[in-house]
Amino acid sequence: MTTPIIELRVPCSPEYVSVVRLAVLGLCGRIPLSYDEVEDLRLAVGEACASSVYRASQVDSNNAHIQVVGAVDSARIVLEIRDDVPLAPETESTEEDSGLEADFDNQQFRVSLMQLLVDSVEIGEAEGGGQIVRLVKNCELNG
Amino acid sequence: MDETQASRGGTTMDFGVSSERPSPAIGLVSVTGEIDVYTSPRVRSAMLEHFEAGCTSLVVDLSSVDYLDSSGLGILVAGLKRARELGGEVLLVTTKPRIMRVLEVTGLDKVFNISATMDEALQKTERK
Numbered sequence: 001m002t003t004p005i006i007e008l009r010v011p012c013s014p015e016y017v018s019v020v021r022l023a024v025l026g027l028c029g030r031i032p033l034s035y036d037e038v039e040d041l042r043l044a045v046g047e048a049c050a051s052s053v054y055r056a057s058q059v060d061s062n063n064a065h066i067q068v069v070g071a072v073d074s075a076r077i078v079l080e081i082r083d084d085v086p087l088a089p090e091t092e093s094t095e096e097d098s099g100l101e102a103d104f105d106n107q108q109f110r111v112s113l114m115q116l117l118v119d120s121v122e123i124g125e126a127e128g129g130g131q132i133v134r135l136v137k138n139c140e141l142n143g
Numbered sequence: 144m145d146e147t148q149a150s151r152g153g154t155t156m157d158f159g160v161s162s163e164r165p166s167p168a169i170g171l172v173s174v175t176g177e178i179d180v181y182t183s184p185r186v187r188s189a190m191l192e193h194f195e196a197g198c199t200s201l202v203v204d205l206s207s208v209d210y211l212d213s214s215g216l217g218i219l220v221a222g223l224k225r226a227r228e229l230g231g232e233v234l235l236v237t238t239k240p241r242i243m244r245v246l247e248v249t250g251l252d253k254v255f256n257i258s259a260t261m262d263e264a265l266q267k268t269e270r271k
Contacts, residue, residue: 014181021210039241046212050180100191100221110213116248 004069005030012056012064012083017049020068024079027070031077033139040117041137045079047110047117048133052083054107055131061085064130076119076139082132087125158182160189168231169268170198171261175207178215187218194222199231202264206236211245223255232256234264 008023010016021042028038049066056064061084069080114121120136158176165171170193174186186203193201201222205211223233234256237243246252258264 014179017180018177036244039244043210043212043245046179046210050212050214053180100187100194100218100225106213106217109217113213113249 004071006068006070008068010066010068012052012061012066012085014050014053016066017046017053020049020066020081021046023068024070027072028077031072031139033077033137037137037139041077041079041135044114044117044121044135044137045081047114048079048081048135051107051110051133052081052085052131055088056083056085059086059088077137079135079137080132081135082126082130084126084128084130086129087131158185160185162189162192164193164196164198165265167197168199169265170194170196170201171204171265172201173204173207177210178205178208179210179212180214183212183214183218186215187221190218190222194225194229199229200226200233200268201231202234202236202261202268204236204261204264205242206238206261208237208239208242211242216245216249216251219255220251232268234258234267236261236264 006023006027008020010019024042024045025038028041033041045068052066064083064085066081066083071078111121111123114135118135119138122134124132126132159174161173163171170190172186172189172193176182178186190201190203203219219233219235226233236258238259243252246255246257256267258267
């Protein structure tokens with residue numbers, strides 16, 4: 001990734017996911033993406049953050065954070081969303097007691113949705129633990 | 144309407160959920176704002192209340208929803224599953240291109256019965 005344009009660190013909590021989406025909206029203003037492309041990217045970033053929030057809830061990680069680094073790299077926008085939530089084996093959803101739970105794997109659904117929305121999705125283990133999601137959206141820069 | 148100004152980490156966005164029961168078997172859930180990992184539990188609660196009150200079909204009005212993520216989609220799918228187990232249906236109301244885009248990209252536009260207006264959706268439930 002080239003020099004980051006934005007770096008943002010927020011608590012790994014549901015109420016802060018919208019803050020990240022808002023920041024991404026600002027970054028997208030610098031590049032020639034269509035309205036739909038910007039919204040797709042915002043949704044993909046939201047899904048990456050939601051994945052972190054879900055994992056934090058699974059391990060009672062109350063002090064976890066999400067760090068977002070964004071850069072425009074020649075003809076694309078690159079966003080890295082990393083958390084410091086310890087990686088743990090997948091467990092059943094904590095939403096089971098709600099009486100209205102989805103009958104599909106929400107985490108896998110999030111990954112699939114991200115893959116449908118952006119040009120590249122890479123998910124791995126962040127340095128020092130946690131998860132890192134790298135999203136790439138190609139665009140055509142004018143000058 | 145049970146509408147609140149949800150303070151969301153420095154930004155303030157209107158989010159609201161309201162419920163009505165036009166008939167004993169039909170629940171109506173109207174949502175405004177953004178449905179995401181933070182707000183979706185309130186949508187789930189509203190839907191669940193209708194099922195627990197004996198409704199078999201729900202109409203979920205998304206015509207004032209600007210953003211819908213996988214958390215919201217998961218709840219809608221779960222609601223549809225519950226409704227079908229009860230012999231009913233979950234109908235969505237929206238014409239918003241962004242919401243339609245999310246439904247289309249996930250293939251859920253073919254799973255849900257989607258109406259352009261509330262009247263149209265309610266007529267469909269009455270015909271069932």
